[in-house]
Amino acid sequence: MSIERWQTAWQQLIAPGSPFEVVSPAEGGARFFRHTAHNLVEAIDAGRVHGEREFLVWQAQRLTFAEYFDQVDRLAGQMVACFDLRPGERVAIAMRNQPAWLVAFAAIQRCGAVCVPLNSWGLRDELLHGLQDSGARVLLCDEPRLSVLQDDLAGDQLPTIVVGTERQVQLPEYCLRYEDLLADARLPVPVVNIDPDAPALILYTSGTTSRAKGVVSSHRAICQALTALEFQSAFCALSSPELISGVIQSGYPPTTLMAVPLFHVSGLHAQFLSAMRSGRRLLLMYKWDVERALDLICEEHCTQFSGAPVMMQQLLASPRFGSEQTASLFGLGLGGGASSSGLLAEMIARKPEAICGSGYGLTESNGIGAAIGGDQFVYKPATAGWPLPIVDVRIGDDPRQPLPNGSSGLIWLRSPTLMSGYWNLPQASAEALHDGWLDTGDIGYLDEEGFLCITGRLKDLINRGGEKISAAEIEACVSEMPGVDEAAAFAIPDPVLGEAVALVIHGNTGQMPDQGQVCAFIAQRLAGYKVPARVYSQAEPLPRNATGKVLKSALKERWKHLDF
Structure with a gap:
């Protein structure tokens, strides 16, 4: 393994005349790939050349x-x-x-x-x-x-x-x-x-407001994102020749088992649209079930599986994993949430011949930020990898005054894949986008070799098994319940899902609902995965700072002795 060799491969891929040539505008601004589709129709139509090759498998349906x-x-x-x-x-x-x-x-x-x-x-x-x-x-x-x-x-x-x-x-x-x-x-x-700059997609994402915001992406942004994903595949192949040769020699046709939902960029861009363009076969799962997933991997000779850490954890825990039933599986990918060091180590140990990978991105960046795979993943599995070649990353409170490598701070992204803004929310858009830079709300640093490391996040989101949950949405919901005067939701550690939802409520003693009633109330109004794992009640008002913001750190400290 050699940083210099990887850097050489990287530069070869983005050099003038290459399929992934990167252009740096003379007037500044975000770099971009020269060779991309002009709009999504053109990008999608690239899949028509695959003709009679099988594309989709779902239950009894099979489509070329x-x-x-x-x-x-x-x-x-x-x-x-x-x-x-x-x-x-x-x-x-x-x-x-x-x-x-x-x-x-x-x-x-x-x-x-x-x-x-x-x-x-x-x-x-x-x-x-x-x-x-x-x-x-x-x-x-x-x-x-x-x-x-x-x-x-x-x-x-x-x-x-x-x-x-x-x-x-x-x-x-x-x-x-x-x-x-x-x-x-x-x-x-x-x-x-x-028009390449016309809107193509509105994806709703949980933010720090009580309602999900619509992230608007242009045709240009999505086409650049698709090329970035294709660049990462090419770089992974070029920088990990021994792993790639094993895949090629296996003789299995590229087949992805898709269990992540299509309403996320990880499912829509990285799996569906990428597979369509490259001629890869897709096996769709209606809902995640680890035993059914293993059946499909075995029966259909799936070569690639990418999912949330909780999915990967369940897959690796099965006694069937690593047997002949998963012999065709040469690609393992993680996304949608932070992974434990134990899970990363187990992926490498259990499937040393597999190309493992992960990445960092947001709905607001069309999933594009940094990525890592193959030999690089073995080298530094806990990092998000190198920022992709059309992505600028700066660390600090202001992107115009970035901190040096090794210093931790707010992560800013600049790339042509960024959203146009939030649908009908000009103020929220202005708060997120600053002169072409996206305030990610995440905390991290670039190490001495340029790898991006994510250490936390500012946004008040709870990441339950890869699903982002807005604390404010849960608080707004339960506040409508009789007997609840105030509420605060926050993340607590969960050994399987990474994080779970905890909720503290305040109201008049004797009138406050119990945990079962609160969970039933929320379950009738929000998706099941947003229902709290723990509900705590307190008679005194929630602690707040001088500006009126609830001090959730104080609440976590108070209740940590109870099942945290």
Whole structure:
């Protein structure tokens, strides 16, 4: 292993004339890849060359690339014909992972519309917020999401395409059956001239506000992000020749087992869109189940699995892992949360022949920041890797006055993959973006060899098994409960999930609800993973500073002796 050899490989990949040539603007600003698609339609259409190769496997469904794109074109034609869908209008998707999700995404882009993926784990309030906040013209959903939203959709008469309903099921008058649209005659889709800086995607992310914010990304930003992911794969191959030769000699066709949700950048960009462009086969899981995952790895000879640390932990813990049943697995990736040193060490020890990797990015950066894989991962597994070649990282309170390497502070990112801003939230956008720099809210440092190390975060988020939970959202929810005057939510350590939710409530003695009542109240209004693991009640008001902010550090100190 040699830093100099890795740096040489890096420079070869980004040099003038290479596929990953990086351009530095003369007037300053973010560097960018010279050779990228101009818009997402062009980026997606690159997958059409794979023709009759198998692309998607989900339950009994199997689609080649050609069959997939035929469905994309059919759905796009129907959406324009049925709804007069115009470029720039928003179309929401609310369903669990399945081929129809992937078809819908590409069809929306084909129309020049803006895709709004909603959290399929969310309950009514969260789903409705995304629909109403984005001003969605059309919704594509599955039956479970339709049942959650049916009364609201009926009131608005929002045009809805429903996936997976039986023919004998009578749908509401504002609904069309997805399968019927695909079976109808193929209709032409108008050719749309898409500006690279036009919005392509609104992803809702939990922030420090009580409502999720819509992160708006342009076609240019996503196309640059996809090229950055492809660069990292190429660099990993070039810098880890022995590991790559083992993969090639195995003879297994590249196949990814996808268990992370598509409404995250890790699922949407790093797995779905990357696989489509490279000709990789995707096996979709409707929901995570470690035994089912191992069955699929064995039966379908999956070569790659990337997931949250809790998923990887469960996979490695199975007695089936490391046997002939996982012989085809040559790639292991981590994302969505911090990993323990024990998990990182176990990945390397249990699968020394595998290419392991992880990365650092945010929804606001389209998942792009730093990345590490292969020999570099073995060398420094606890780091996030080198910042990708179109990413500038600065540490400190002000990106114009960065701290030297080795000094810890606030992490700022600058790259062409950054969001355009938060949907309809100019003040929040201005607070996050400063002259082209993104305030990540995370704390870390660059070490002497340029590796980015993440040490904590400023944002008041709880990272439960890779799912980001807004403490403010939980506090706002439970504050509506009779008997609760004040509430504060924060993270507590969890040996399996990394972090879990703790909640402290204050109210009048004798009138405050107990833990069971609080959890039931929240479970009726928010997704199940947001329900607190611990609820503590106190008679005295919550401690606050001079500006009125709750001192959560004092609460953690007070309650730490109880199951922390």
